[in-house]
Amino acid sequence: MTHSESQNLDDPVISIREVSVSYGSRRVLDEVDLDVHRGEILVLLGGSGSGKTTLLKQVVGLAKPDTGSIRINGVDITSCSRRELTAVRRRIGVAFQAGALFNSLSVEDNVALPLRELTRLADSTIELVVWMKLKAVGLADAARLYPPELSGGMRKRVAVARAWALDPYILVLDEPSAGLDPIVSAGLDELILFLKTAFRVTILVVTHELESAFRIADRIAMLHAGRLIAVDTKEQFQSNSHPWIRRFLDRQPDQVSGGIPEGLMAYLREIQR
């Protein structure tokens, strides 16, 4: 009986408490508190430089916060031993932004890698599991291709299949729809929803794509300048009156960096004539 199995089912799967991170004198995360519950899809929204990637790195144990704690199934990964961390990591699947597929391995070998390295399954079983995962993400035909031969959407699907290879109960997806066309991106959203309903996986998605966020999210957390400014169901989130969230939802440019100066506009109008 491991610690994680003795957990109450209602307890949050990921529990982030007062996590702060600074790079030099710059505060990237400022006392962030966040819970992710079993079987939900939590979307972490935020603009560029809001600290969402940093938070993600803390959750998967790639970096340690300066202060605060992160519990995954009750195990505090900021203070546990290496062995415990490895055990926790095997229950988390991570799909990176650009896929992070191993270019020297074929698609099926990429998905098989965690199974081969971390389990004692027979080769025939591994083959079967890999086929099932690839079938589920709709890429059973691409098994023998190599990552450079894949399109952007296919890569992300393979990355999801690999993250999901060991049947983790937490999936972490970094910008799953960034850089994809709307159709492919919508397909990926459906895949995420399918994983949730079919396998009751807890999914943490980091993104800045609003449409995709509203499609898949059970709850939305908004990160701005290192602080969590809202954690709401998507209905409540849409009616949130925080000025930054309004700006984000209505796509209004930032006064400082986004707006085009009046002089330049005048010049552009001039040359157009």
Added chain:
Amino acid sequence: MRFLEQVGRSTISWAEDAGALTIQFWAVLRRLSRVMPIVGKKRRWRTAMQQMYAIGASALPMSGIMSLCTGFILALQSASELRRFGALEYVVDLVAVGFTRELGPLITAIAVSGRSASAISAEVGTMVVTEEVDALRVMGLEPVEYTLAPKYLAALITVPCLTVLSTLCGIFAGYLFLAFSIDMTLRVYFQAVAESILLRDIVLTLVKSVVFATIIVHVGCLEGLRVSGGPEGVGRSTTTAVVKSTFLVIVADLAATAVFYLMGWSAVE
């Protein structure tokens, strides 16, 4: 004040370098057994074999030809002087001793560092940029064991072999020169070579080549792991890897030769 600041800053950065090198070195050494055949994992050994081909086998033509040329140059240069004293046969000793002790390991190391230090740092650097290293870590696989250790093992095995082969090439170049200039036969030449080389020389050569191999693969991996800032970072790191590893190889060679000299091992009997 500026000057002091500069000195302090560069001292810190050198100390950091040395510290990082040492930490990574021990981490890899501890995992080297996992890569070896029989005691280690079979899959890692297969990776190591591929690396041996990339680092060792495919460097053979280059280091062989470099050694042939250098051997010939050495013979030509020394002959023009020695001829004046009517001591042309000493070309044999010069080439044989020069190559086993010094030039064989050094030229091999320079060839390997040009080819492989850059290749290793580019490969590892690309893995860092594309988050493959992070992906390994979150899967619970140690990049040190998965990517670095096979390269170390491959270099440690192949560089000494390459050194022996290119030393032979260099010595053979000496024969070519003498065969053309004074019609020396192969038999006589190699007898003279065997007389001038001691077993100790060969052992020291191999020790040197192991040290050089370590430096090359080590610097390559470390520069690769330190890549930041996307694809340009990879380009920068390959250059740094070649420059640093070549520099360190030559410094290490000087240090080793100085030690042997001071211990009296380099006296010609």
